[in-house]
Amino acid sequence: MNIADKLQSIGCKALKRFERVGRGSLFLWQILLSLPYIMRRPVLLVRQLYYVGVQTLLIILVAGLFVGMVLALQAYIVLVDFGAEDSISLMVSLSILRELGPVFTGLLFAGRAGSALTAEIGLMKSTEQLSGMEMMAVNPLQYIIAPRFLAGVIAVPLLTSIFMAIAILGGFFVATEMLGIYEGVFWSQMQVNVDFYSDLMNGMIKSLVFGFVIVWIAVFEGYDCIPTSEGLGQATTRTVVHGSLAVLGLDFILTALMFNV
Amino acid sequence: MDIERGKITAIMGPSGTGKTTLLKLIGGQLKPDTGTVHVDGENVHKLSQPALYDLRRRTMGMLFQSGALLTDLSVYDNVAFPLREHTKLPEVAIHHLVLLKLEAVGLRGARDLMPGELSGGMARRVALARAIALDPQMIMFDEPFTGQDPISMGVLVKLIHDMNHALSMTSVVVSHDVGETSSIADFIYVISDGKVIQSGTPMELKHSNSAWVQQFLGGVADGPVPFHYTADPLMEDLMQDAK
Numbered sequence: 097m098n099i100a101d102k103l104q105s106i107g108c109k110a111l112k113r114f115e116r117v118g119r120g121s122l123f124l125w126q127i128l129l130s131l132p133y134i135m136r137r138p139v140l141l142v143r144q145l146y147y148v149g150v151q152t153l154l155i156i157l158v159a160g161l162f163v164g165m166v167l168a169l170q171a172y173i174v175l176v177d178f179g180a181e182d183s184i185s186l187m188v189s190l191s192i193l194r195e196l197g198p199v200f201t202g203l204l205f206a207g208r209a210g211s212a213l214t215a216e217i218g219l220m221k222s223t224e225q226l227s228g229m230e231m232m233a234v235n236p237l238q239y240i241i242a243p244r245f246l247a248g249v250i251a252v253p254l255l256t257s258i259f260m261a262i263a264i265l266g267g268f269f270v271a272t273e274m275l276g277i278y279e280g281v282f283w284s285q286m287q288v289n290v291d292f293y294s295d296l297m298n299g300m301i302k303s304l305v306f307g308f309v310i311v312w313i314a315v316f317e318g319y320d321c322i323p324t325s326e327g328l329g330q331a332t333t334r335t336v337v338h339g340s341l342a343v344l345g346l347d348f349i350l351t352a353l354m355f356n357v
Numbered sequence: 358m359d360i361e362r363g364k365i366t367a368i369m370g371p372s373g374t375g376k377t378t379l380l381k382l383i384g385g386q387l388k389p390d391t392g393t394v395h396v397d398g399e400n401v402h403k404l405s406q407p408a409l410y411d412l413r414r415r416t417m418g419m420l421f422q423s424g425a426l427l428t429d430l431s432v433y434d435n436v437a438f439p440l441r442e443h444t445k446l447p448e449v450a451i452h453h454l455v456l457l458k459l460e461a462v463g464l465r466g467a468r469d470l471m472p473g474e475l476s477g478g479m480a481r482r483v484a485l486a487r488a489i490a491l492d493p494q495m496i497m498f499d500e501p502f503t504g505q506d507p508i509s510m511g512v513l514v515k516l517i518h519d520m521n522h523a524l525s526m527t528s529v530v531v532s533h534d535v536g537e538t539s540s541i542a543d544f545i546y547v548i549s550d551g552k553v554i555q556s557g558t559p560m561e562l563k564h565s566n567s568a569w570v571q572q573f574l575g576g577v578a579d580g581p582v583p584f585h586y587t588a589d590p591l592m593e594d595l596m597q598d599a600k
Contacts, residue, residue: 220428228425231384232439232487233414239442 120316126237127245127315133238140243148209148244148311149251153258155208156201160259163196164188164266171267172275181275185282186289188267193290193299194355197260199347202306205252206339210314213244214335217318218328226319241315248314252307253300260299298354305346310339358546358553362494365521365528367542369535371573371582375551376531377422380497383529384419385409397494414443418488418496422503424480426472426487432459433468436487443491458486462516478509485516495527496520502534510534514541535574539563547573 134141171187217240220226226236264286271277290296314335321331360366368376381387382394385401394401397416404412426435436455440446446454459465462482472480481501488496498517502510518541521528532538539545539559546556547570555562555570562570572580588594 223428224421224423224425225427227381227386228419228421228484229427230386231413231417231419231421232442233410234439234442235410 116320119320120312123316123319124312127241127312130235130238130242131246133235134243134246137239137243140239141247144243144247145251148205148213148247149254152205152208152251152255155204156255156259157262159200159204160197160262161266163200163259164192164263164268165270167191167196167263168267168270168275172271181277182281183285184271184275184277185264185267185286188271189264189286189290190295192260192263192267193295195299195347195351197256197263198299198302198306199343201252201256201259201303202310202343202347203340205248205255205307206310206314206343207336209248209251210310210335210339211332213248213311213314214318214321214332215328217241217244217315218321218323218331221319221321222323222325222328241319245311245315248311249304249307252310253303256300256303260296294354298350301354302347302350305350306343309342309346313339313342358556360495360527360529361544362527363521363525364543365517365530365541367530367532367538367545368548369531369533369538369545369573370548370554371533374549376533376548377499379548380419380499380529380531383497384413384417414491416494418491418493420481420484420488420496420498420501422500424472424477424484426475426480426484428472430472431468432464432470432472432475432483435472435483436490439487439490454490458490459483461489461520462486463512476509478505478512481505481509481513482516485513485520489520489524489526492524493526495529498528498530498532500532501530502532502537510537517541535576539574 167188168184171184172181175181175183175187217226220236220240226240229236229239268279268282271282272279317331317335317338321327368379370376378387382389383396383401385394385404388402393403396412399408399412401409401412426432427438430438433455436458437451440451440454444451455468456465459468462485464479464482464486467475467479467483472483475483485496501513501517505513514537517528517530520526521541530538530542539562542559544556545559545562547554547562549569555565555567557565562574565571565574569581571577572582578584
């Protein structure tokens with residue numbers, strides 16, 4: 097293969113990528129236009145909130161608990177050398193609220209709910225359910241996609257806040273029961289040093305952005321997949337990979353913006 | 358190509374010649390590169406999206422090969438789906454309508470089953486009940502007979518025929534099942550490679566002098582459509598391997 101051919105194939109691939117980005121953006125725009133439909137059928141949203149939200153709860157609770165507990169242990173190991181083990185709650189809560197809560201929840205959500213969304217929508221496409229709906233003059237964007245999208249955007253911040261709470265409780269348990277920190281010290285350190293806006297709210301904003309991007313990727317991959325078993329498998333994988341990478345990349349950007357580093 | 362009101366028009370041809378694509382063009386799911394499609398006097402591809410959905414709601418029903426039933430809804434809810442989406446009928450009226458539609462396809466007793474519990478033929482009958490739920494002017498059948506056992510096939514043939522006459526609908530049947538299709542069709546288009554090869558009543562086609570049509574209708578293995586996919590002569594191919 098000579099250089100011209102190589103350049104051409106690279107160009108082709110790049111064009112395809114851009115085309116996909118364009119399709120994805122248009123798709124997002126159409127979803128946003130379809131959102132008012134949910135007002136007429138709120139039951140669709142409630143059902144999806146159950147599927148993407150409630151059913152992701154268990155993994156979030158377990159992961160949150162262990163992350164908090166491990167964090168407390170690690171914080172203790174570092175801080176005890178400086179005699180600063182009383183600040184353990186500060187380290188646990190700040191890392192959870194600012195970073196680990198939103199990021200972990202985003203990654204787990206992409207793996208648990210995002211992949212399920214892609215697979216479900218992709219299977220609907222391959223079994224002609226989406227086409228069938230179109231021919232019944234029901235817009236699948238309104239009936240299928242929009243409720244799932246909105247449910248994801250609502251669920252991720254809620255799951256994140258639950259993750260944060262349970263992680264801090266896990267840290268609290270380890271700090272007080274295993275490491276002998278006084279309860280009062282644990283809570284008062286947190287109360288004094290954690291800021292509602294710059295710490296908690298920034299974390300929640302992050303989670304909102306992550307949720308938005310993950311469900312966008314998930315529903316788009318499902319809707320745009322090649323309707324074969326192979327295409328569906330690839331689409332599901334792409335949802336998890338792109339969703340996770342997007343979370344990590346965006347986290348860096350958001351942190352840089354929020355904390356004025 | 359003209360599809361007459363109130364008649365059963367069949368579109369036949371080998372697999373992969375664009376029969377299903379044609380239905381998708383009529384339904385406005387695909388856009389043609391050239392040419393136009395008119396349904397009920399309106400150019401399908403010039404319509405805005407709301408107008409297209411309105412046209413589909415008023416005039417079109419489509420029966421997909423797989424049935425395309427919504428897998429998370431029961432048979433009853435599947436048939437009720439278009440009624441609930443497009444009408445403001447009270448639930449009592451919907452109940453009556455759904456039972457009547459299911460009765461018409463003989464599946465009133467299966468109303469509580471989920472799509473996963475249905476056989477292929479039953480799924481298609483439910484899909485038919487759903488397609489006629491809003492009493493469309495026209496129904497498009499995408500390969501309604503493919504992969505059916507003889508009894509289900511007979512049931513579907515009878516249903517398509519009877520419904521067309523009872524509801525004075527327009528039916529478009531895309532199929533490559535020659536016998537079944539020509540037994541109910543009023544008019545047949547035979548297409549190949551996206552072109553109409555021949556058209557006429559089933560009788561006219563039977564006496565067609567086109568060798569291609571005769572091969573297709575008779576199911577002959579070799580003819581104008583060759584048995585062998587284009588390849589180098591066998592000897593050459595074998596000798597090449599020997600080298």
